[in-house]
Amino acid sequence: MVEENNFESDLDDVINALDEDIDRSELKKKLEEYLSYGVPLDQAKNTLIKQYGGTLIVSQKKNLKDVQVNERGLNIVCRIISINPKEIEVKGEKRKIFYGFLGDETATRTFTSWKDFEINKGDVIQITNAYSREWRKEPQINLSESTDVTQLDPSTIESVVRSPATAKIIDLRGGMGNVEVTARLLSLEEKIVTARGKEKKIYSGIMGDTTGKIPYTSWKDFGLNENDVITVTNGYVKSWRGAPQLVFDENSQVEKLDSDKLPLQDIGTSLVSISILIERGGGADVMVEGTVLEVIKDSGLIYRCPECNRVLKNGMCGTHGEVQGIPDLRIKAILDDGTGSLNALFNRERTEQILGMTLDECKQTAEEVMNPALIEHKIIDNIIARPLQVTGDAFSDEFGLTFLVHTVHMLSLDITKQANDLLKELEE
Numbered sequence: 001m002v003e004e005n006n007f008e009s010d011l012d013d014v015i016n017a018l019d020e021d022i023d024r025s026e027l028k029k030k031l032e033e034y035l036s037y038g039v040p041l042d043q044a045k046n047t048l049i050k051q052y053g054g055t056l057i058v059s060q061k062k063n064l065k066d067v068q069v070n071e072r073g074l075n076i077v078c079r080i081i082s083i084n085p086k087e088i089e090v091k092g093e094k095r096k097i098f099y100g101f102l103g104d105e106t107a108t109r110t111f112t113s114w115k116d117f118e119i120n121k122g123d124v125i126q127i128t129n130a131y132s133r134e135w136r137k138e139p140q141i142n143l144s145e146s147t148d149v150t151q152l153d154p155s156t157i158e159s160v161v162r163s164p165a166t167a168k169i170i171d172l173r174g175g176m177g178n179v180e181v182t183a184r185l186l187s188l189e190e191k192i193v194t195a196r197g198k199e200k201k202i203y204s205g206i207m208g209d210t211t212g213k214i215p216y217t218s219w220k221d222f223g224l225n226e227n228d229v230i231t232v233t234n235g236y237v238k239s240w241r242g243a244p245q246l247v248f249d250e251n252s253q254v255e256k257l258d259s260d261k262l263p264l265q266d267i268g269t270s271l272v273s274i275s276i277l278i279e280r281g282g283g284a285d286v287m288v289e290g291t292v293l294e295v296i297k298d299s300g301l302i303y304r305c306p307e308c309n310r311v312l313k314n315g316m317c318g319t320h321g322e323v324q325g326i327p328d329l330r331i332k333a334i335l336d337d338g339t340g341s342l343n344a345l346f347n348r349e350r351t352e353q354i355l356g357m358t359l360d361e362c363k364q365t366a367e368e369v370m371n372p373a374l375i376e377h378k379i380i381d382n383i384i385a386r387p388l389q390v391t392g393d394a395f396s397d398e399f400g401l402t403f404l405v406h407t408v409h410m411l412s413l414d415i416t417k418q419a420n421d422l423l424k425e426l427e428e
């Protein structure tokens with residue numbers, strides 16, 4: 001039951017927000033009715049105000065860490081960490097939505113925007129009247145048609161924090177600060193760099209947890225060794241060639257853990273969707289499954305300039321003119337997994353694997369028929385519309401996401417299984 005006398009100041013808020021004089025008892029009755037249906041107080045007040053043509057009350061600004069699931073009328077000041085468009089179908093109609101990460105000094109959350117607010121990565125904005133829902137067991141901020149977005153001075157929020165305090169590698173995004181990550185150092189290299197005119201030793205390599213791998217750089221000597229399992233506190237994430245990279249320095253803490261806390265065999269190359277890779281801007285040693293939609297021109301048997309390694313066009317190098325080309329094999333292909341697509345680059349070894357032919361065999365075959373394009377046609381026959389599982393490194397640039405393929409595995413079109421599944425469905 002809704003208690004009486006509790007809402008006098010709330011009624012004052014509503015009356016103050018209205019242009020017209022509305023009878024207080026009428027408003028009170030309606031407010032109590034909304035509340036009795038379980039409508040949250042702020043939303044009930046704003047609904048009333050809207051109904052009588054007033055201006056919405058901005059509820060108090062909320063810190064992201066205090067946002068719960070299923071809140072309405074949210075008012076947040078945050079920085080956009082990443083934003084990506086996505087086409088979805090709602091009731092048979094195509095709609096463009098946006099998703100990504102936003103953060104303030106207290107937490108980082110995922111968000112979905114159902115309207116184009118023309119916001120960009122790095123923007124600091126005030127969001128009024130958003131709502132939250134549950135996604136992956138955490139509150140997700142949703143911006144709808146009735147949300148307002150105002151651009152603020154970027155210095156309003158200097159850095160954002162990742163929450164929960166402990167982040168998994170797959171969730172790291174360029175621009176995050178104050179992150180805590182537990183990972184195993186899979187490789188470690190010392191390098192001397194010159195920073196502000198001084199020589200400095202830095203330590204870098206690849207680290208991994210159960211969700212994935214990430215390049216790291218340490219600007220301080222923490223006495224690290226390969227295969228150490230460490231917890232880095234107060235690290236930050238930079239973008240390198242678009243992909244996230246973890247950095248730690250004298251402001252960070254590094255704690256060494258028992259190395260069986262994260263056994264080597266638990267560190268996987270995790271399967272990720274292409275949309276996640278696009279959102280992250282890339283990733284180190286990731287696995288993707290998709291279908292080849294297109295083989296791009298200049299795939300197959302190519303000739304490279306012996307001076308600069310560039311691919312020759314009609315036996316000519318753009319810089320060095322007519323040269324004796326060195327034969328090579330490669331594939332450039334568009335791989336799509338239904339969530340997005342990327343440009344996959346296969347080197348000579350991977351191309352030989354796909355063709356089941358060596359470079360020499362390719363050269364010989366092409367020379368016999370005097371048609372180098374024959375190899376490209378063979379590639380198309382072998383991989384177009386074929387599901388592939390690839391591992392490798394992904395980077396992003398103005399052309400989108402480029403994936404350097406390290407391993408390729410042709411997935412079988414499991415026709416028997418599909419047929420059995422269909423039979424089962426029919427029997428049920």
Ligand SMILES: [Zn+2]
Binds near residue numbers: 305308317319321
């Ligand atoms: Zn050249």
